[in-house]
Amino acid sequence: MKTKAVRLYGANDLRLEEFDLPEIKDDEILVKVITDSICMSTYKAATLGENHKRVPNDISENPIIVGHEFAGVIEKVGAKWQNQFKPGDKFAIQPALNYKGSMASPGYSYKYFGGNATYTIIPQEVMELGCLLPYEGEAYYDASLSEPMSCVIGAFHANYHTTAGKYEHSMGIVEGGKMALLAGCGPMGLGAIDYIIHRDKKPGLLVVTDIDDARIERAKAIFTKEDAKKNGVELIFVNTKGIENPSEYLNEITGGTGYDDVFVYAPVKPLIEDADKILGRDGCLNFFAGPTDTNFSANLNFYNVHYAATHIVGTSGGNTDDMKESLDMSAKKLVNPAVMVTHIGGLNSVAESTLNLPNIPGGKKLIYTHIDMELTAIEDFEEKGKSDPFFKELADIINRHKGLWSAEAEKYLLENYTKLI
Structure with a gap:
């Protein structure tokens, strides 16, 4: 089947393209991506290209799909995993694979596996490591943002104290x-x-x-x-x-x-x-x-x-348990990862937004991969609503949620935004 995805060909060379995905193998899973949030780590990979430690050296001939903070719906399950996963299940991805010592990771290393895509193929090592995580919550953005939230959570678990x-x-x-x-x-x-x-x-x-x-x-x-x-x-x-x-x-x-x-x-x-x-x-x-x-x-x-007895620690990322904690707390509405989000965009906005990420103010840039929409600050919805009824309704929804993105806003976007990628 065909997919549209943003692929990295070299330093500062991101391209939105349509291409064919191969038929999945018995140990793979095909998924439909709904959301991906842009991470500063993706900016680093995009500007370094093949010089990034997770990016293969041959991306000029075999480009990789960028994006690793993504969520969506399972479309097709290979025979090996049919007792564990089924079409229609919502999912989130733990991208820190560390499979047999490899640094390969979605969004950095795979030709057909990354978040800035309409459809993508999950390789067997993800399931083997327990990194394809079921999600029971309402909004897809919660699942996407469980990755950055897991980094936050991991830091609190990593702190330590002593007893004299x-x-x-x-x-x-x-x-x-x-x-x-x-x-x-x-x-x-x-x-x-x-x-x-x-x-x-x-x-x-x-x-x-x-x-x-x-x-x-x-x-x-x-x-x-x-x-x-x-x-x-x-x-x-x-x-x-x-x-x-x-x-x-x-x-x-x-x-x-x-x-x-x-x-x-x-x-x-x-x-x-x-x-x-x-x-x-x-x-x-x-x-x-x-x-x-x-x-x-x-x-x-x-x-x-x-x-x-003062001491110092540093953390980079969270583990799978941290991500499960984030998903569980989001599903129970104990935390709201939407506090991170300041911009909404479509797949067409990913390449430019990623390469200019340090210069774009605000917080997380949340991408809906099946729509064509310029990256737009949530605080600008009201102004755009003066000439566009769609953004007027979206602004009204935002105002009902303390100025934050929400499950109601996501549902309205997915059901009413007509310009598809």
């Missing part, structure tokens, strides 16, 4: 403790706030910083102090831009004890150094943001490492 006199680590954050998210009002930070407030093990105090008033105000509108308090968390937002000594100010909020868990959501040297300065005894600093500079570094206080 014992040589063992207690994994996870300090329950009822003091936590700070620095540069925490971007898309991943918003996902983290949502997860922190609504998970079982949570801090008593959560301080979130940023340097942009608009981002902070949006975060405050989504996550109110009242809602956080109902869930047992004191939530404080701080704009550190005009504060002369941010670490001193943040420490004062704790009464001078410092923080048990500090997460850094931007690869900025002074930010990391402030994070180090606000750690309390046995405090754990999680460097969440991935730098592109291979020599990126910052100064840390090793006196405190020795005498105050």
Whole structure:
């Protein structure tokens, strides 16, 4: 059958093309992709081309389909998997395969397997590793965003603490403790706030910083102090831009004890150094943001490492259990990954949006792969609605959901948008 997909041929060479998919083998599964969210990692792969560690060297002759944060519906199941999967099932993909030591991953390495496509073929190793995940929720975007949410979740599971006199680590954050998210009002930070407030093990105090008033105000509108308090968390937002000594100010909020868990959501040297300065005894600093500079570094206080038992961890991605946790919490409406989304587009917008991703403001760019639609900021729907009844209704739906994308918005889009790819 035919598919339309965005394929990578070399550095900065992305092309939307229609081509034939081969008939699936007995150990493969054919799926219809509904949504894919664009990741900064895809931008890195697209700009590096074959120089990226996950991208094959022969993409000029055998291009790969980009996109790895995707979800959809199973269309056809090979004989090997028919007792486990069936047509019509909704799915999400865990892209971190690590199959027999290979770095191959959907969106980076496969000719017929990637998220920015109308249809794609899932190879047998995905099922063998348990990385084709069933999804019982209502909206497809929740399943797509379970991948970035799993990265958020994994970071909280990776933090650890110690007990004096014992040589063992207690994994996870300090329950009822003091936590700070620095540069925490971007898309991943918003996902983290949502997860922190609504998970079982949570801090008593959560301080979130940023340097942009608009981002902070949006975060405050989504996550109110009242809602956080109902869930047992004191939530404080701080704009550190005009504060002369941010670490001193943040420490004062704790009464001078410092923080048990500090997460850094931007690869900025002074930010990391402030994070180090606000750690309390046995405090754990999680460097969440991935730098592109291979020599990126910052100064840390090793006196405190020795005498105050402070420590640092870094996480890159989540595992399958983290993704299952995200899918489960989304299906139960405990978290809303839509807090990450600021733009909606069709498959035709993927190539340009991916190559310009660092220059496009806002959070996640969510793609519906069967429509033809320029990448559009959700906040622009109302203006477009003045001349387009479709966007007027979509804007009304958005306004009913705190300005966020929603299952209602997705359903309206899929049922009423007539310009198909």
